[in-house]
Amino acid sequence: MEIVPEIKKLKPSATLAINELVVKKRQKGQKIYHMGFGESPFPVHPRVKQALCTHADKKYYSPTQGFLALRKQICVFYKKAFGLKFKPKQVIVALGSKSLIFHAIAALEGPLLLPTPSWVSYQHQAYLVHKKVLFLETSPENSYLLTPSLLLAALEKTHLELSTQKLLLLNYPGNPTAQSYSKEQLEALVPILRKHNVIVISDEIYSLISYNGQDHHSMAEFYPEGTIITGGFSKDRSLGGYRLGVLLLPKRNDDVKRSILSIISEIWSSASSPIQYAAIEAYTPDKEMLTFIQKCTAIHKIMTNYVYERMEKAGISCLPPKGGFYLFPDWNNHKKTLKEMGIRTSKMLAKYLLKKYNLASLPGSEFGMPRKNLCLRLSTVDYDGGLILNEYMERSLEIEKNPVEFIRNYAPNLVTASNILEEFTKSLQ
Numbered sequence: 328m329e330i331v332p333e334i335k336k337l338k339p340s341a342t343l344a345i346n347e348l349v350v351k352k353r354q355k356g357q358k359i360y361h362m363g364f365g366e367s368p369f370p371v372h373p374r375v376k377q378a379l380c381t382h383a384d385k386k387y388y389s390p391t392q393g394f395l396a397l398r399k400q401i402c403v404f405y406k407k408a409f410g411l412k413f414k415p416k417q418v419i420v421a422l423g424s425k426s427l428i429f430h431a432i433a434a435l436e437g438p439l440l441l442p443t444p445s446w447v448s449y450q451h452q453a454y455l456v457h458k459k460v461l462f463l464e465t466s467p468e469n470s471y472l473l474t475p476s477l478l479l480a481a482l483e484k485t486h487l488e489l490s491t492q493k494l495l496l497l498n499y500p501g502n503p504t505a506q507s508y509s510k511e512q513l514e515a516l517v518p519i520l521r522k523h524n525v526i527v528i529s530d531e532i533y534s535l536i537s538y539n540g541q542d543h544h545s546m547a548e549f550y551p552e553g554t555i556i557t558g559g560f561s562k563d564r565s566l567g568g569y570r571l572g573v574l575l576l577p578k579r580n581d582d583v584k585r586s587i588l589s590i591i592s593e594i595w596s597s598a599s600s601p602i603q604y605a606a607i608e609a610y611t612p613d614k615e616m617l618t619f620i621q622k623c624t625a626i627h628k629i630m631t632n633y634v635y636e637r638m639e640k641a642g643i644s645c646l647p648p649k650g651g652f653y654l655f656p657d658w659n660n661h662k663k664t665l666k667e668m669g670i671r672t673s674k675m676l677a678k679y680l681l682k683k684y685n686l687a688s689l690p691g692s693e694f695g696m697p698r699k700n701l702c703l704r705l706s707t708v709d710y711d712g713g714l715i716l717n718e719y720m721e722r723s724l725e726i727e728k729n730p731v732e733f734i735r736n737y738a739p740n741l742v743t744a745s746n747i748l749e750e751f752t753k754s755l756q
């Protein structure tokens with residue numbers, strides 16, 4: 328059988344591939360320190376679980392856009408959590424925000440401006456619909472964020488008319504960088520976006536996992552007419568396998584909505600009905616649900632900061648995390664020694680750590696970084712989320728006072744992984 332050349336070039340998504348490799352190794356009895364896959368490990372909230380059981384018999388198809396009751400609840404949630412006002416008709420619910428990002432990229436005209444490093448899937452999604460991708464290389468000096476001057480330079484390079492539509496994908500808090508934009512940093516981009524007719528797809532899936540409380544600002548606050556938000560509960564409520572995501576459109580964009588809904592209707596029909604009923608519960612922003620999300624976020628913060636601080640002490644170059652559950656360190660200071668060891672690319676570095684130390688990570692090249700930039704994406708979720716959440720619920724004050732003791736007892740893999748990174752880095756000096 329012959330395969331379409333475009334598709335032949337695709338590989339399975341790097342994040343899913345590393346996870347499968349680790350599962351296989353673990354099944355063979357190998358001890359692996361898994362910093363490769365970013366799945367939030369906390370249990371399903373009991374109310375969500377109950378709602379899913381109660382609605383197991385909702386076996387009929389839902390409207391393509393999602394049930395109205397759920398879309399209403401999502402509007403209530405966004406108002407309460409972020410102060411953003413949306414009407415149910417601006418909301419689309421589908422199978423994970425991953426598919427919604429893909430459909431938005433497919434439906435909207437114009438090249439895709441993609442700041443790098445960026446999440447593995449965006450560029451491949453664009454290639455699948457033959458969309459031109461322009462990479463905007465950010466730097467650690469600017470916290471891997473898009474600056475007005477970088478955006479302007481990239482737009483000028485396109486030689487496109489001001490009125491020609493372009494797309495920009497922003498993701499913050501970011502995977503892989505764990506960095507985020509402040510209100511001022513977002514605002515500074517807006518005049519340029521308006522002038523150059525740039526539509527922003529704002530991937531805010533980690534918005535509630537911001538480490539400084541309610542400090543997440545959506546681009547939709549400052550550029551409401553040109554921002555499409557995507558999000559969901561895969562990360563902050565640990566429900567990735569439920570495969571439900573949310574897209575929020577600006578007002579008066581019925582034609583864009585119609586196009587995205589047409590794509591969904593031809594491919595997926597709709598999100599699963601019982602899952603949508605469970606989602607109504609998950610999107611009920613009462614004190615209990617918001618506290619659940621805050622506690623999970625507090626644990627992500629403790630774990631990610633622990634690994635960051637250990638790396639900082641070991642002299643590993645890495646930006647302090649602002650949200651999410653990733654770190655993006657690099658070993659570019661050790662290029663010469665690593666080259667002598669035969670390690671010239673981030674892929675080789677990731678392979679070396681897996682082979683020598685059983686430490687799984689993802690190479691920076693999977694996130695659009697130059698192959699020879701020796702950066703890795705590390706996830707900080709290799710622990711038993713159920714056990715840890717229980718402990719944290721009972722004695723959060725004590726744990727906040729002495730997190731190291733808690734991590735040693737309940738997240739030993741993160742401690743060993745940090746030891747390994749320290750030992751490896753010392754061996755290079």
Ligand SMILES: Cc1ncc(COP(=O)(O)O)c(C=O)c1O
Pocket residue numbers: 365422423424425426446498501502530532558559560561567570571572
């Ligand atoms: C940055 C980013 N965006 C989107 C997604 C997709 O999330 P979902 O399809 O589960 O909503 C992920 C998942 O890993 C992600 O890391």
